[in-house]
Amino acid sequence: MAARVVTLAFHGVEAVRVDVQVQFTAGAFAFIVVGLGDKAVAESRERVIAAFAGLGLAMPGKRIIANLAPADLPKMGSHYDLPIALAVMAGMGIIPADALEGWAAVGELSLDGRITSVAGALPASVAAGSLGLGLICPEACGAEAAWAGGTRVLAAPSLIALVNHFRGTQVLTPPMPGPMLDGERAPDLRDVKGQENGKRALEIAAAGGHNLLFVGPPGSGKSMMAARLPGLLPPLTSEELLETSMIHSVAGLIARGQLTRARPFRTPHHSASMAALTGGGLKAKPGEVSLAHNGVLFLDELPEFGAQALDSLRQPLETGEVVVARANAHIRYPARFQLVAAMNPCRCGVGGPGRGACGRAPRCQTDYQGRISGPMMDRIDLQVEVPAVTAADLALPAPSEGTAEAAARVAQARQVQAERAAGWGGAPLNAQAEGDFLEKIAALDEPARALLARAAEAGGLSARGWTRTLRLARTIADLEGSAAVRRVHVAEALIYRRVAPAGSFAGAVQAP
Numbered sequence: 001m002a003a004r005v006v007t008l009a010f011h012g013v014e015a016v017r018v019d020v021q022v023q024f025t026a027g028a029f030a031f032i033v034v035g036l037g038d039k040a041v042a043e044s045r046e047r048v049i050a051a052f053a054g055l056g057l058a059m060p061g062k063r064i065i066a067n068l069a070p071a072d073l074p075k076m077g078s079h080y081d082l083p084i085a086l087a088v089m090a091g092m093g094i095i096p097a098d099a100l101e102g103w104a105a106v107g108e109l110s111l112d113g114r115i116t117s118v119a120g121a122l123p124a125s126v127a128a129g130s131l132g133l134g135l136i137c138p139e140a141c142g143a144e145a146a147w148a149g150g151t152r153v154l155a156a157p158s159l160i161a162l163v164n165h166f167r168g169t170q171v172l173t174p175p176m177p178g179p180m181l182d183g184e185r186a187p188d189l190r191d192v193k194g195q196e197n198g199k200r201a202l203e204i205a206a207a208g209g210h211n212l213l214f215v216g217p218p219g220s221g222k223s224m225m226a227a228r229l230p231g232l233l234p235p236l237t238s239e240e241l242l243e244t245s246m247i248h249s250v251a252g253l254i255a256r257g258q259l260t261r262a263r264p265f266r267t268p269h270h271s272a273s274m275a276a277l278t279g280g281g282l283k284a285k286p287g288e289v290s291l292a293h294n295g296v297l298f299l300d301e302l303p304e305f306g307a308q309a310l311d312s313l314r315q316p317l318e319t320g321e322v323v324v325a326r327a328n329a330h331i332r333y334p335a336r337f338q339l340v341a342a343m344n345p346c347r348c349g350v351g352g353p354g355r356g357a358c359g360r361a362p363r364c365q366t367d368y369q370g371r372i373s374g375p376m377m378d379r380i381d382l383q384v385e386v387p388a389v390t391a392a393d394l395a396l397p398a399p400s401e402g403t404a405e406a407a408a409r410v411a412q413a414r415q416v417q418a419e420r421a422a423g424w425g426g427a428p429l430n431a432q433a434e435g436d437f438l439e440k441i442a443a444l445d446e447p448a449r450a451l452l453a454r455a456a457e458a459g460g461l462s463a464r465g466w467t468r469t470l471r472l473a474r475t476i477a478d479l480e481g482s483a484a485v486r487r488v489h490v491a492e493a494l495i496y497r498r499v500a501p502a503g504s505f506a507g508a509v510q511a512p
Contacts, residue, residue: 003090003097006104006133007068007083008124009075012286012331013246015120015127017104019069020080022087027063033084035068037075044078047109048085054112055160060092074329076283079118082107082136085159099166103154104128105136113159119252121145122245125153136162142175143257144249178257186231187224190402194393195221201384201496203406206232207413208475209431210468211317211339211379213302216386218349222342225386226298229340231403232410233296235261240294243334247293251286264295264337270304274312278322284329289316292337302343303371310376313339317379320432338431339380345369350388381431381468382496413478430475434467442470448487455494469493 002023008015018035031045045066052059066084068075083105089095106124107115121141125148128135134152137145142155155175156162164170192199198214202225205212214222236244245259268276268288279287288297299305316322320336344350346365348358358364377383414429421428426437433441444452452469455461461469470485472493477485 003087003100005083005087005090005100006131007080007106008104008127009073010077010120010123010250012284012333013123013243013250015123016073017127017131018073018075018080020083020087021067021069022084022091023065023067024060024062024091025065029059029061029063031059031064031066033066033068035066035071035075036073037068037080038077040078041068041075041080044081044084044109047078047081047111048088050111051081051085051109051113051159052088057094059088064088064091077118077120078108079106079120079124081109082115082138085109086136086162089159089163095163095166102133103136104131104133107136107138107141107156109159115139115156115158115162117141120250122147122249122254125151126242126246139175140256143178144254145257146175146177147245147257147259175257178259181258181260181262183230183260183262186403187228188402189225189228189231189406190398192221192225192228193396193399194389195225195386198222198225198384198386199406201382202226202229203232203410204472204475204479204496205229205338205340205382206406206410207430207479208417208471209338209429210381210472210475211431212341212382212384213377213380214340214342214384214386215345216342217388218344220386220388222386223300226300226340226342228403229296229298230263230265232407233263234407234411234414236263236294244294247286247290247333251291253291264292265298266292266295266337267298267300270299270301272305272309274306274309277309278312278316278335279324279331279333280326284324284326284331286333287322287324289313289322289335289337290333293334295337297337297339299339299341302341303368307371307373311373314376314379336432341380343369343372378462378464379468381472384496409479413475416478430471430478433471433474438467438470438474442474442485444470444473444485444490445487448473448485448490451487452490452494459497461497465497469497472496 005020007018007020009018033045049059086100086105090097090100106118108118110116115138117138117140121137121144125135125145129148129151135145136154139155139157142153145153153175154172156172165172206229216222241261248254266288275281277288279290316335322333322335324331346358346368348364350358417430418428420441427433456466473485473489476489476492
């Protein structure tokens with residue numbers, strides 16, 4: 001006697017089909033689970049036996065073998081409890097075997113037969129739909145799984161509810177998708193007094209999706225401005241929402257099926273390890289760079305992060321994805337995020353000349369900033385010095401423009417980029433433009449090209465720096481509403497690039 005139920009194994013944000021095959025053979029009672037499962041899968045047999053006892057069901061006095069096929073695919077997690085239990089029930093005749101055809105199942109069992117929530121309900125529902133199957137999941141995950149759209153979802157609170165449903169005595173109603181939240185309201189840019197250069201750089205970064213670094217003494221408003229970036233960004237598109245939500249679902253961060261169109265804003269502490277940033281651990285979970293996909297990763301106190309952890313960001317900043325390679329896993333996660341960072345000029349905080357200046361300058365400043373590698377710094381498009389806020393700045397009234405006005409300009413610039421990408425078949429944001437598409441959209445006239453060439457020769461601008469300067473100049477032109485990239489736009493872009501040795505920021509290039 002044998003029975004089969006379909007379930008799913010998670011491989012990054014993708015779900016792979018797994019067949020749970022249960023066979024009853026003669027012999028003394030034994031319950032064996034095979035198929036390259038981890039400790040949680042091995043413990044499923046105990047939870048299934050206890051759940052049956054909680055329902056008043058006795059396991060058959062036979063040898064029961066549950067095989068998770070394909071057997072060479074690693075299985076991790078407790079969501080195999082439910083499909084194993086359903087396959088055993090089908091083999092015992094408690095549930096009609098044909099009733100489970102056309103369904104995949106995920107869920108963890110409690111000892112009294114209730115079905116508890118598991119991570120990954122949304123990608124499981126999407127994968128089940130692509131296989132032409134419905135999804136049986138815990139009741140707590142039903143609202144999340146229903147966001148998959150065309151997939152049939154059966155959300156059950158317990159095993160006995162599933163038995164009654166398939167026997168026709170108590171039919172379960174399909175769940176509705178959870179609520180769409182607006183997200184927390186970002187603080188207003190109007191609260192920032194002074195720092196006009198910093199706010200200008202923040203608006204440019206938001207308009208083109210560029211990486212941004214604020215450098216300044218403590219209390220100058222670096223973190224304050226970074227916290228206002230989410231308010232400048234447009235909401236997630238439907239495609240971006242699905243991508244981001246699937247990552248958060250695998251990480252177990254979606255509560256009660258609630259999704260939000262607000263872009264992620266992740267702020268890991270500077271003690272975070274490389275695995276915490278890029279992903280990994282025993283189950284190769286997504287890291288901060290993937291949780292910030294389609295959003296912002298804010299790294300405060302940038303030099304305090306480990307050098308290895310910081311340099312691990314270099315590849316995802318270029319490719320938009322991260323590959324978690326471990327002995328037992330090789331998983332690819334999307335990681336197209338916007339990096340925003342803040343740092344003091346030196347360990348003492350104040351840095352260069354002026355009142356309260358560091359007594360060990362310039363060596364203290366050079367050593368502290370030297371913790372960030374040159375290749376990492378080369379990937380940051382805007383590097384902005386943020387001076388200390390003066391008493392005169394604090395005495396000024398609130399600025400006339402705030403987040404609403406800046407966000408409107410950002411939205412208009414992004415709309416221009418989207419229309420240009422749709423017409424020419426390129427990247428939707430200037431920060432992602434490359435190759436022939438970049439050459440088309442950022443074609444320079446002779447004065448602009450001459451200025452960029454002189455800056456490259458004088459400051460050692462790398463090939464990557466050249467490309468990123470073009471992208472930045474294109475965004476500045478978009479904010480101005482200019483179809484062409486002129487010399488003035490290149491000049492402003494060069495001001496934000498570090499083209500001098502560590503410890504000094506480019507500021508010699510002036511717009512005409």
